[in-house]
Amino acid sequence: MLKLILNGTVGKDAEVKEVGQRKAINFDVAVSMDYKDTEGKKIERTEWVRAVIWKSDKQSTKVSEFLKKGQKVLIEGIPGSEGFQAKDGQVKSSLLVNVKDLEFLN
Numbered sequence: 001m002l003k004l005i006l007n008g009t010v011g012k013d014a015e016v017k018e019v020g021q022r023k024a025i026n027f028d029v030a031v032s033m034d035y036k037d038t039e040g041k042k043i044e045r046t047e048w049v050r051a052v053i054w055k056s057d058k059q060s061t062k063v064s065e066f067l068k069k070g071q072k073v074l075i076e077g078i079p080g081s082e083g084f085q086a087k088d089g090q091v092k093s094s095l096l097v098n099v100k101d102l103e104f105l106n
Helices: 057-066
Strands: 004-010 015-019 022-036 042-055 072-085 091-104
Touching: 004 042, 015 057, 022 057, 042 057, 042 072
Parallel strands: 042 091
Antiparallel strands: 004 022, 004 072, 015 022, 022 042, 072 091
16 A cells, blocks of 8 residues: 655645535645755755545535645645646646545644
8 A cells, every 4th residue: 555644734725626426625735844955055845735535515515614725734645646737838747645534733
């Protein structure tokens, strides 16, 4: 099994989309990392991860109410990737996580 654990900050309010009988709650999470380069200078790097939670109708409404910009979250899920076309026309990919467990941290 492949598992991904993220500790980050929600980048914008979650969006709920209806897909068949279920709801997909989509949101982006910023994960910041600090490290030192070869000269000892501190570098801060932020990676954005797209996240999706699959829930029933009632559950999706409750969960999405709390997934607001700035909310700290701990996520456990299954990683994947998705392709997209950037504004400059290049095809790029981004990290995606299918959320299996979510914990609100603040």
